[in-house]
Every structure is written in structure tokens, then in C-alpha cells.
Amino acid sequence: MRFRALTKAAAILAIVLPTASYAHRAWLLPSATVLSGDNLYVTVDAAISNDLFYFEHHPMRLENLAITAPDGSSVMPENVSTGKFRTTFDMPLSKPGTYRIALTGDGVFGRYKLNGEQKRWRGKLGDVTKSIPTGAEDVKITHSQRRIETFVTLGKPSDTLSKLSGRGLELQPVTHPNDVVTGSEATFQFMLDGKPAANAKVQLIRGGIRYRDNLDEMNLTTDQDGKVKFKPTVAGMYWISASIEDDKVDIPNVNRRRATYAATFEVLPE
């Protein structure tokens, strides 16, 4: 019984924090990214799927959801509902400017040898010491640090997104993500712990995968300033993901850190 409970917990955690080793993609999809008028609402879908942006696998749990308004205040999601394939919620836009919707999470995973036998383990940050048995050898544990975002702007974009947490991999817009259009070059900067993340792997995929044979992805690497540049030719909802690994860890018995970032943004036709 105990084994079963643990397995279930691990499975749920895997849904909340899928790591890069999983093929699934985690995303937030807003009903609109550029809005005019006042006192509006946006509905956001949150799911983990293979194809973008189809809810066909797992709903996303909204633990650690943070919606930041243009004035820096927090917005509470409304009408939160988790179904079989997606979680959905509404968010009011009561002030003009840019809103950031972010889901963050931490986890640890890895392997070790016990009495010559290879073991795999996945769990919470605080559980490393108590979960790795005494006598374990060859312990290789990675701290997984995740952030999933999307952005919505009512009226004129504001500087909401330039305020970073300084923890993990984050997007520092050079081009505002609600301002990307076909035929114009866009620049995004990735920051690791608040500093430019050089040599991070970045991938861009346009939604609507189901209706085409090729993924048509763009694979990029950040430069010394943590920047990537791209010029989209086709409009649509895009999913950008980035990851970087290093040895910067401050948790006992953890050797590596894998910081990942994913965001949904819209490319509008010129």
C-alpha cells in the first residue's frame, strides 16, 4: 500500500513538473493576447500535451500560479475548473497594461545505487535527505526548476515583464511578447538567476501541429548576452521553451540543476 501511494504521488508530481526528459509539453493558452477596451476578461487553458495546443493528455495543476497585474499587484483567477484534459480559469483585466501569468515549480529527481542495484527517485525539494537511504552509492540527483508563462496586454504594453524573480530561468523581453509580428525580427533574452543565460537551448514551435506533417521547429542557442533573435514568417500561437543545466545547487546531496522555461506567445500578422 505504501508503495502504491508513493507511486501515485510521484505520478502526480510528474504531471506538475514534467522534466525535459518527458516528451510532453506544458502550456498556458490565453483566449486573447492583445486587447482593447476596458473591464475585460481573458480565459486561460492550462494543459500538458504532446501536440500544441491541443488538450489531449493531462490538465495542469495550478499550484504556484501567479498572475501579476501591470501595477505589480496579484490577480486572483476566477472560475477555476480542472477537467480530464485541461484546467481552465478566467482572469479579469481591470487596468491597462501587461499581465504575466506564471506557474513555477521545483522538484528533484535522479538515481542512486543501493546494494549494487540501480534505483530511480523523484520527489520534493525537502525530501532528498530523508528519501535517499543510508548506504546509497553513486547518488546523482538533479534539482529541476521550472517556469511556465504566458502574457496578455490590455491597451499599451507596460514594463510588468521586466521585473524578474531572479530565480531560475526567466524571460526578459527585449521585444515585448505581445508585440511580435510576422516579418519583423524579435529578440528575447533569457536570464538565469537574474543574469544573462548564455548557451541555453531554445526551441520555438508554432501551434497547430495536428494539421501539418513537420514540426517546423526553430532550434536556437542563446548568445553571450542570453539573447535569441528570430523572424517569424507565419502568424499563430507559438510555444517557446528553453533549458540550461549547471552545478549551481544549494541543496544537500543534490549535484545538478536543470532550469527550464516555457511560454506561449502570439505572433500576429503584420
Place this chain on the structure above:
Amino acid sequence: MRKVLTIGVAGALGSPAVAAEVEVNIEIPRLDVVEYHRPYVAVWVEPVDRTSAKTLSVWYDVDHNRGEGDKWLKDLRQWWRRTGRSLKVPADGITGATKPVGKHALKLDAANTVLKELAPGNYEVVVEAAREVGGREVIRLPLTWPVQGPSQAEAKGTAELGVVSLKVTP
């Protein structure tokens, strides 16, 4: 490709005219569609390098019965991104109601708040139309400022706009 016809009067005509008039003629075409709503139309002027933009006129559903008329302004996508999102609507002398099928003239004289502030240079007058449950179209016509002589430019839309012309009189 849309053809832009420019008929200019060549040659130096001395100092720029002070009383210049700019007339933008916009044709809203009759469309055979299941559901028709008058298009939202934005007219603005921007330098050819597109580094800035100034709104000349916007026709939208100002008095929408649910107060939602400005909710669709962002569908004038290019105008919205370039300058529309900075404009507080309704704006005196700039915003007005949507217009029916037919030809509509927008006459601007040199005293126009946008034109009188315009630095000398090469510009484009841009007309964008977006129709609820319909499409969107953008037409650009060249404008040199200050006006050196009488000129006319014209282009014909293929979907949401008919003939759009720009007549400049010094």
C-alpha cells in the same frame, strides 16, 4: 500586388504651401456576405521608416449599446500596434461613427493637429479596415511633407476596401 498610382507635378515650386489640403477618399465596398457589419476604419500617417505613427481618423462603433465598441479596436491590428493603443477614445476630431457602403472623403487642412506638427519628410498615409466577422485590409499611399505641388495617389483594395485615394493640394 496592389498598384499605387502617383501623379505628381514635378519641379520646384518654391516655398511649401501653408494652406495645403490633404484629402483622403475611402470607398467602403458593397459586399455580398451573409452577415454584414460596417467596417472599423483607421487612417494614420507614418514616416516611410515606420518609426512613429499619428492617427488622423478612426471610425468605430462609438455608441455601441453595450459599451463594447472599443473592444474591437484591436482588430485594426496594424493601427492598434503602431499607435492606436496609445489613443484615448473617443477622441475629439479623430474618432467618429462607422460609415455605410459608399465613398467618404476625409479632408484635412494644414491646421490639422497632426499635419501641422509633421516634420519635413517622406510619409505614408495608411488606411486600414477591419470588419466584424469579416476580413481586414491595409492600403498605403505616399505623402511628401510639406506639400510641394498638387499630387494624387490611388490604390484599389481587393477585399475590405474599394478605391482609396489621396489628393494633395498646396
